[in-house]
């Protein structure tokens with residue numbers, strides 16, 4: 001596309017003092033024939049912004065290259081309503097990150113000024129090529145159904161449906177059992193969701209059900225299940241077990257929880273064998289039914305031991321216990337005391353987790369006379385005065401404790417229903433349910449994107465996401481409901497959801513050259529690509545998050561975005577000047593993930609931590625989008641090394657696109673084939689996983705890598 005490019009070079013923030021800006025002007029107007037090139041003392045100031053804006057408004061410029069600070073800074077200032085804006089990070093990427101005095105390299109010290117100017121020139125060349133290769137946006141536009149499917153009719157689902165309705169959308173609530181209300185119907189008392197938090201009270205699920213019925217915009221179906229979810233967000237066709245098919249825009253999964261497998265700890269506590277050992281659910285049900293707590297022989301229970309640190313054969317229940325077990329035990333002990341002040345409750349725990357204002361409930365139960373034992377139950381035997389003689393270790397006293405009790409109540413862990421039950425039935429090539437992470441939870445990114453799953457348009461909340469009590473579940477439902485509505489609204493504007501919110505561009509597939517290798521369909525982290533019977537990819541734009549993993553995967557290089565393509569990045573690499581071997585200025589190409597690694601580099605620069613001026617950083621969407629041809633091109637051009645800087649992978653991954661760095665790591669094995677073919681050493685490729693908080697370490701990583709290339713000598717392919 002022919003852009004009318006304007007290059008605007010900032011002299012502020014020390015840029016004008018550190019760099020020879022005349023050289024940048026020559027690159028812009030001489031090498032790249034940009035029709036407009038201007039300097040300004042502070043582009044982010046009103047006059048600087050006005051300078052760019054007037055050129056755009058007059059029609060002289062439709063693509064502005066702002067050579068100033070990092071693209072992560074001043075973003076709204078340099079947003080010119082529809083004009084293409086490309087940023088060159090002269091401040092963070094050059095001036096603040098390259099101080100010869102703090103760099104440990106003799107060679108670079110000698111020629112520091114020249115090296116830094118060469119870096120700035122290359123960064124401008126790369127930006128100019130990026131603009132030249134950018135095509136017009138190709139948004140996928142549709143009219144999404146403004147209706148949200150909520151799976152699960154417990155407190156979480158009811159709350160989510162209500163929140164959807166309050167926002168003016170329709171909700172369809174599907175509950176597989178005959179009644180709405182879920183677990184809350186089976187509870188006698190509940191910890192207070194509102195002040196005062198030192199009380200317990202009757203769950204108000206019936207009021208919630210009445211509110212749902214009163215809205216008129218929520219259709220609730222009981223004894224009903226989802227049979228299939230076909231299509232894509234905004235345009236889902238959802239088939240229910242009663243035979244009807246609905247148009248749905250987004251889905252909230254509020255399918256709740258089931259007790260964590262009691263078989264894993266039954267033997268240890270004689271659960272099932274000893275009728276006076278029960279679970280916290282059975283305890284609640286006994287209260288709800290008769291309001292009395294009796295031991296197996298029908299006598300009233302006068303001493304009850306609650307055990308929240310239940311141990312399974314493999315250890316504790318881990319995340320399935322969450323912080324709910326302790327709050328439930330406190331609630332039950334408290335209610336027990338209100339029934340009969342003479343009862344003695346004991347609590348075996350390893351650390352009472354009564355977070356936030358539930359501390360008040362904890363204090364109230366302590367005042368009631370709760371006896372706390374910080375330690376595990378070590379043995380259960382027949383008692384002489386009461387049915388059970390219990391022994392445990394009290395790690396605070398450093399001693400063994402013994403007592404006789406009438407009942408032992410074991411806390412039940414909360415496993416997500418979706419752990420082993422199909423609730424969604426997605427008609428997706430990659431499988432019918434939400435991909436689960438460790439312990440069966442389907443979150444896509446714990447830290448940055450709560451409620452998001454690895455399926456765009458499908459949001460999880462409540463105990464499907466993590467163990468939580470009813471009060472938190474109701475709040476959680478609001479989060480997922482808002483995400484679902486947000487997704488529908490973005491789709492109606494042709495825009496992507498997180499993390500590239502607002503991106504209007506979708507990848508193009510040149511399928512006439514597709515070999516049906518299925519790499520893209522298998523590797524897409526979001527299940528966005530189905531395939532036909534022959535194996536030809538069938539792309540679903542609104543499932544896509546624009547990560548570029550498919551582009552990196554495709555061996556035929558036929559998947560490209562109008563603003564991010566194999567040709568674009570390849571041309572940017574070619575635009576970088578690689579000095580010949582006699583100049584003794586090595587060149588390293590850095591592929592930098594824009595989610596964590598790039599911000600880490602910016603933070604290092606803001607702390608004035610220096611790294612080698614021999615590296616040229618190319619921000620990329622995700623390491624998963626790296627096509628190996630770029631690495632081959634770089635080595636063939638004479639780059640001495642290539643560095644990949646991306647997110648951590650594995651169970652505690654932090655990759656915003658789920659498995660980009662993992663895929664890049666796997667693909668790197670193939671790079672060695674390329675290196676062998678070129679007779680180059682594998683040490684010329686460096687792969688580093690960076691957390692955003694590792695910013696202090698990043699300059700060291702770069703400098704060490706660049707130094708290691710000196711030992712290898714120059715790339716023999718230098719021209």
Ligand code: SF4
Nearest residue numbers: 524544545547548550
């Ligand atoms: S860009 Fe990412 S989400 Fe979209 S189809 Fe490709 S791999 Fe899937």
Ligand code: SF4
Nearest residue numbers: 514515517518520554
């Ligand atoms: S990766 Fe490329 S060649 Fe393979 S199926 Fe996908 S589009 Fe076709």
